[in-house]
Amino acid sequence: MEKAQLSRKERDLTPEAFTKFLAILDPDPDVAGGKYEDLRRQLIKFFEWRGALFQDELADETLNRLARKIDEGEEIEKNVIALSLGIARFVFLETLKRPDNRRTEMKELSAVAAPPERREEDDDLWTVCLRECLLGVSDENRALIIEYYQDEGRARIDDRKILAARLGLSLNALFSRAKRTRDKLEECVTRCVKRKSKGRHESP
Amino acid sequence: MDRIHTQHDLIEHYLLGELSEAERTALEDEYFSDVEKYDRLCKAEDDLLDRYARGSLTGADRERFERGYLTNSRRRRHAMFAKALTKVVDEATRPAAPQTEGGARIERVGPGLSWRTWLAPPLRVPRFALSLTLITGALLIGLGGAWLAIQTSRLRARLAESRRESETQRRLAETQARRIADLEAQYKRLADEG
Numbered sequence: 001m002e003k004a005q006l007s008r009k010e011r012d013l014t015p016e017a018f019t020k021f022l023a024i025l026d027p028d029p030d031v032a033g034g035k036y037e038d039l040r041r042q043l044i045k046f047f048e049w050r051g052a053l054f055q056d057e058l059a060d061e062t063l064n065r066l067a068r069k070i071d072e073g074e075e076i077e078k079n080v081i082a083l084s085l086g087i088a089r090f091v092f093l094e095t096l097k098r099p100d101n102r103r104t105e106m107k108e109l110s111a112v113a114a115p116p117e118r119r120e121e122d123d124d125l126w127t128v129c130l131r132e133c134l135l136g137v138s139d140e141n142r143a144l145i146i147e148y149y150q151d152e153g154r155a156r157i158d159d160r161k162i163l164a165a166r167l168g169l170s171l172n173a174l175f176s177r178a179k180r181t182r183d184k185l186e187e188c189v190t191r192c193v194k195r196k197s198k199g200r201h202e203s204p
Numbered sequence: 205m206d207r208i209h210t211q212h213d214l215i216e217h218y219l220l221g222e223l224s225e226a227e228r229t230a231l232e233d234e235y236f237s238d239v240e241k242y243d244r245l246c247k248a249e250d251d252l253l254d255r256y257a258r259g260s261l262t263g264a265d266r267e268r269f270e271r272g273y274l275t276n277s278r279r280r281r282h283a284m285f286a287k288a289l290t291k292v293v294d295e296a297t298r299p300a301a302p303q304t305e306g307g308a309r310i311e312r313v314g315p316g317l318s319w320r321t322w323l324a325p326p327l328r329v330p331r332f333a334l335s336l337t338l339i340t341g342a343l344l345i346g347l348g349g350a351w352l353a354i355q356t357s358r359l360r361a362r363l364a365e366s367r368r369e370s371e372t373q374r375r376l377a378e379t380q381a382r383r384i385a386d387l388e389a390q391y392k393r394l395a396d397e398g
Binding site for chain 1: 218219221229232233236237240242243245246247250254255258260275276277278279281282284285287288289290291292293294296297
């Protein structure tokens with residue numbers, strides 16, 4: 001993937017500034033690390049839902065700017081999330097103005113317009129990879145993901161209530177658990193598809 | 205844009221990029237600062253993806269989704285993954301007995317079912333074929349046994365009948381032999397007298 005053209009100054013962050021940022025998130029470094037990852041995930045989603053490209057890099061850029069602001073002594077009036085969102089919106093607006101971003105969009109669009117005969121083959125590859133990745137998940141989480149995402153509409157809602165009651169979890173806790181497993185599986189499947197596609201194209 | 209009736213509609217419009225900048229910013233401020241609300245956004249996105257993957261969106265909604273949602277590679281990756289997930293989930297939950305209630309669906313994929321069975325469909329076919337062969341074999345043995353029993357019974361009946369006929373023939377032969385002997389004795393006596 002092409003890197004977003006961010007200046008070196010924008011990307012660099014001193015360890016002191018980063019430590020100060022973590023301390024704002026939580027006094028316990030382990031808890032702070034977890035909160036940092038959660039915040040990063042949320043920012044990636046923000047950029048994704050805004051339709052931006054290179055969401056990971058834009059999220060990192062947002063976090064770096066936030067850390068620098070904290071290091072420079074900026075007071076956090078509401079909460080870290082609110083401040084991050086404000087910065088993220090600026091970062092997003094900047095990407096819209098960048099000419100290289102438009103060029104990449106064209107490249108992205110050409111990927112959407114793949115010939116239809118490739119699509120079915122790709123579908124199979126994703127399914128094959130998902131089966132492989134499911135074997136690497138614990139039995140408990142495998143059962144959870146299948147039960148959680150079965151059916152649709154009313155039946156799905158009822159099933160989830162039954163499943164939550166059986167596991168002694170609230171519906172929100174059940175969703176978080178299923179979602180974590182789903183996200184991990186998607187990452188595993190994406191890596192697997194990339195690996196297999198590369199092998200397929202390299203073979204004669 | 206359609207009128208927004210519920211929070212769910214609002215979220216869907218957000219995910220499809222159909223809100224104004226002001227509406228979008230308001231929704232983000234509200235939903236990103238509350239963990240439960242943020243989870244609701246993620247859940248709505250997964251549900252939308254799964255409905256698309258299962259082909260249950262209407263033609264118009266499908267078009268909206270493809271135009272408004274599939275706008276970058278990460279989102280297309282979500283869609284491809286959702287297709288694979290719904291396919292594998294549907295396969296895993298299909299083979300069991302017909303559904304009677306919500307709980308029945310849960311039971312289908314419960315601990316009793318071997319996940320490796322459905323994760324490797326090529327292995328399922330020989331197992332099914334083996335079961336079919338065993339059932340057919342058992343049926344053939346059962347039918348063969350019944351046929352043999354019937355045949356044995358018939359043969360026994362025929363044997364008994366033959367024995368009875370043989371006994372009758374033997375008795376008839378004895379009677380006739382006695383009559384012949386009587387007639388010979390009678391003939392000899394008449395010849396001696398004459």
